Amino acid sequence: MRNPFVMDCGEFHVNYKQDMAIWKISRVRMRVFILLAIFAVFPMFASDYIVGLATLCGIAAIGAIGLNILTGFTGQISIGVGAFLGVGGYTSAILTAKLGLSFWIAMPTAGIVTAIVGGLFGLPSLRLKGLYLAIATLAAQVIILFVISRWDALTGGTAGMVLSRPELGSFVFYSERSYYYLMFVVLIITAAFTLNLFRSRVGRAFIAVRDRDVAAEVMGIDLFKYKVLAFIVSSFFVGIAGALLGHYTMVVSPELYSITVSIEYLAIILVGGLGSVFGSIYGAVFITLLPVVLRSGVEMMSGIFPDLSAVLIGMKEVVFGLVIILFLIYEPQGLAKIWKNIKDYFKLWPFSY
Amino acid sequence: MLTINNVEVMYDKVILVLKGMSMVVPKGKIVALLGSNGAGKTTTLKAISGLLKSENGEVTDGFIELYGERIDVSDAETIVKKGIFQCMEGRRVFKHLSVEDNLIAGAHTRKDRKNIKSDIQKVYHYFPKLEMLKHRQAGYLSGGEQQMLAIGRGIMAKPKVLLLDEPSLGLAPLLVKEIFGIIKKINEEEGTTILVVEQNANVALSIADYGYIMENGRIVMDGTVDRLLSNQDVREFYLGMGDKGRKSYKDIKSYKRRKRWL
Amino acid sequence: MGILDIKDATLRFGGVVALDSVSYEVQEGEIFSLIGPNGAGKTSMLNCISGLYKPSSGSIHFKGEDITRYKPHKRASMGIARAFQNIELFPHLSVLDNLMLGRHVRMKTGLLAGGFYWGKAQREEIEHRKKVEQVIDFLEIEDIRNTPVGTLSYGLQKRVETGRALALEPDILLLDEPMAGMNSEEKEDMARYIIDIHEEMNTTIILIEHDMGVVMDLSDHIAVLDFGKLIGYGTPDEIQNNSRVIEAYLGEENAV
Amino acid sequence: GCSGGSEEASGDKKATVKIGGIFDLTGGTGDVGTPYAEGEKAFFESIAGEEINGYKLELIGDDYAYKIPEAQKLYQKLKSKDKVSAILGWGTGDTEALRQQVAADKLPFISASYSENLKNIDESPYNFLAAASYSDQARSVLKWIKDNHTGGTPTVALIYNDTAFGKSPIEDAKNYAKENGIEIVDEQIVDLKTLDATSQLLNMEKKNPDYTIINQTWGATATILKDAKKLGLDTQFIGLNWAAGEGLLPIAGDAAEGFIGVVTHAFPYEDLPGMEEIKKFVESKGEKLEDKNQKFIQGWVSAKIMVEGLKLAEDPTSGEGIRAGLEKISNLDLGGLAAPVTFSPDNHAGTNQIRLAEVKNGQFEVFTDYIGY
């Protein structure tokens, strides 16, 4: 029998399968399951408002994981996520509202269509790099939105389109809670897929392209193929997020997908941690909730100082910016790194040196 | 004059690399620092020149003094102004600048701006190849050409103490000898104190006055060049000489004597 | 006909002639060294072979196939592996992942299989991991297996880089100054690895090195470049006695 | 004691009806959004002491910086956390984005967007328009043109921006013109943030329109007027309500002279019966009415209309009740601050009436009474 007073003094893995698992220690695996369980049951106890916010966080996380595949893992900065969300949202809207298809067909199709559009706009990655490529994605943003707002017959132009909530048999995902679970399942699939991807061949190739593309090419990685592939995979998830968001808010309009949305998603992955799946989730929660928290802060303060409300609203922006800056100063590798540091600390504790 | 006393260096607040490193570089001398890969030679130089901080490393114990003044707390640019200049490992030329602009950048801290022109000529005199390439972007030079440029920048800086990290790296044999000749000349003509990290122990010891050997973050042996040259271990592991002179690489046994300091 | 056949390769950058109508053959299973002064065009030659540069004229045949216009990744999958002069590792990845990347062309798992990580994908990962562990053992870098290579010292990075090329199990291995920055003991180790690779796997090796001791001891044939021109070709003995080579590169005393 | 206290507190809560506010204070339309929001807040403050229909009223609102996702989050909060019974909104994009949810959640919604889409009761059963829709504004302008034009068929050009707001009245205006013998000779798109409209104006000049209707905000309108002056264009510019207003004057300078604006709400300097209560309130706060602008009045009036609906509601605590109350409003006299408003179960467009004002000596002078089509 194991002596309960003796702690594990290290991790021993006797076969490669164990060593290559995502969460290598059973204790950690336990913890992940517990966390999952908590997130699965929490809507039972939370108010609609909170569940609604959680749903928005989750949808943002799906999109952010998508963006992270492109920007964090493959090193291609994109300022066009907003528009790709739009492609997802509109595809699903057109398929469900105009063609009367079911959501369950429309959502994956939205992913695929967005993947194709993303792949097309990824073609310049053949020649462009870094910030220059980023501008090509900005061009995607502008061009896609132009097409959406001009193709009145298909998209309803600037007025946008109305969507309905998904149905499963006779059940309609109308309540905040039901939609949360829908999002939750998609998020888990997205996260699991991405985690797996990056411990296998294709994902590693993405990272190699990011780190040193010349070396990657000489190791036999077809740069063009993988760069475009990254656009495709990334856009797929962004498209799925777009569809989910569209059916959640039940409306799509060009104004929903502006450049500010693109920048917000960049902020999510940077604050969360580039190249980290969990970071994308932390970041999405953080950036989605920060304005909400600040708003309640302002509300509280303006109860106390009613005359200062104009100042407080300015303060909200100041604090938002400051939090981002402080984050980056304190931990440029993002929330994911902070979480890791905390874990490392406890792993070594009390012998932290 | 340059004293390193019992220095400990840590990266990322956890990785302890220098574990009580001490050495002295006397004024106007050439000191060679030898040691195997990962021993901490580069780290030592970075600790002296203040470049550790930009790599998330810090001196956690001990001190470094130049003429009795502590420098381990200053930042890199102040240390350069005090007269210590490091030629970094891996060349680190400014890729997008022309060869000549690289040299001018090397002279950044110098006050006597009017002599810069003539010093550039001096560098071209040492390395005629560079003059041919002077308008070329440095990033396109070959490895060896970049190495010449990196050393040229060191000459341009006219420091009191020059730290060289593997100056012979990637240079053709003829040039290696030339470079060490130049190092010796700088030392003699300008009175520059030189600390050179080098894998090519043969040439390094041929110009040095004193040598240190480090392993695993600390000094394991030091002495005058003659003393080191006569040490059997040094001869075998650093100079590649067996009992009977140089042996062929073809004949190396799979099992051979490994060095164990300490 | 050799495994690699270079014919009249010329490479220009604007006014610079990096290679000037160079021709030679490399025989299957030999250790072939390229030497020459700095800036002679050695690295450029390797770049032409691995496809990073396209010669302005001339041709390159590999195993009888004209690969002059092939892209680098295509050449890698044909069995050409390369280690670089200035380290080109993936700095944020661990040693292990760097080596696994070396096996990219030998693996098959695609996007979907990888994402779902089902049976076959998992089995493939494990199987190739075993291969990589062999390389790790071979190069004696077990203890840094999980360290991000960016934080390793210069010499260790050089070793990992050689390992990554080896992991590809290439037919021809291009090594650009693999021993730069090593002391003589480490050079001996490296030389031993090179000989072992060569003997055990019968890999053809093209070696660039400035340490004449190594070059003369290991090579079957040597080619000498100067200002982009081939100024000498032959066995080590022949090269050591070639007066042009001595003048341009070796210097009197290196010529034993 | 203790339990009694808490009962009282909850009893107190019951006696308050909450109205949500979605404001733009810091976003792209913050320059007009801020005074509008102030007007709404001011109105609620002015009735803070009163009991309306047995309840105290409270306005809970916040800035959404003209970002639709933020509006959505704010709406969720107002609905689920603050449990508001009705909402005062702002922009076209967000109002349209929310209209389905508003309908599902049964929350009456009055916004500052006068988009024609919102008039469709089947699609937007809970949206109310407190002033003439953009389409109605355009129709009224066209009717005015027809009535006042001398000599031949009047020719008209349209300038707008490529957003839901900008394009909202265009189709309707074209249809109305066709039916009424007015020729629309040109359309130009000018970006909201443009620095220069020379190319559009030169193209327009080729068609030589008698009148040019602008649906923009102040900045773009000013650019258009200034460039037109620079190029020496000869056409009468008429701006819909967001193009007109005090803010235009300093930016456009001399170029604004002769510009005609659609005025849905009164200017503070007008001498009107309805202005009294505003003046009283503003001065009670130690401020001056002259410092307020037309958007302030507009906000005030919107809030007032909402509260009027509450007064008429049988159940002022529920959204459905308030909607029924609003639908009872008939010919509500706003003391000249705006056209009288009427809602009914099959009509949520309160009015189609507007006034026109011309810029003379650096001030808007109203020169028509409330007119419609």
Add this chain to the structure above:
Amino acid sequence: MTFFLQMLVTGIVVGSVYALVALGFVLIYKSSDAINFAQGEFLLIGTYVCLTLITAYNIPFIAALLMALMFSAVLGFAIERIVLRPFIGEPVISMIMATIGLSSVLAGIVHIIWGHETRVFPRIFSEQPVKLGEIVIAPVYLWSLLIVVAMLIIFTLFFKYSKLGIAMRATADDQQAAMSMGISVKMIFAVAWAIAAIVSAVGGILLGNINGVNASLSAIGLKVLPVAILGGLDSIPGAIIGGLIIGILESLTGGYLDPLVGGGLKEVMPFVILVFILMFKPYGLFGKKEIERV
């Protein structure tokens, strides 16, 4: 023909304003390889300060302008000290993100101090359009063209020959190596940000004279990003030629294509052309190529 010329000239003069703002991006990129997303806010603050000095303190324009530029310089220095210094040696992307945070902070401060209504500059440039034959130009644009040309000359010389200019380029290339040359990276950043703030303020003040000042003026920052990219992110002449090209493209598209498609292409066309040009010149017209030598 007159129509074409009018379009062309309009394009050139509007483009010169773009060029001026784009110059701010280039200056920062040249010293730190980063893009400053707070450029628009810089511009806004400089403009507001100048405006406030004129309207609230009745300081004559030229004096107010100089004081505002000085203030901008101080602001640039302060921002380096407070916000950017910790990012020395960190990945460029963190610094870029920090500028996104910075833009929010500055926007908040602007909102607190100046609120949100549109303010207007007292007439500084004559309203009377300048006529070249049939073509008319507003004087404010002529000024911006003039200033842009002056900046082009000054900065080109500065980066080519001055010690500081070379040190700036060196820093952008390799921060650590620059430090090892004794170049004070902090100082370089501070100077670069100060200059960028000054240039932006000049741009803002010109813009303020065109359309008044309110918080949405800062949007010009993002709008001008393609200009900087087209010219090549680190090229001074690039910014200027890029500005002119985009200005002309916009104007001509507006003049000739918009009537065909019903408008709106004017804003999109520059992007389409930009991507097209980038496919042939991946580093913009004059940008430095990434050097890949192995």
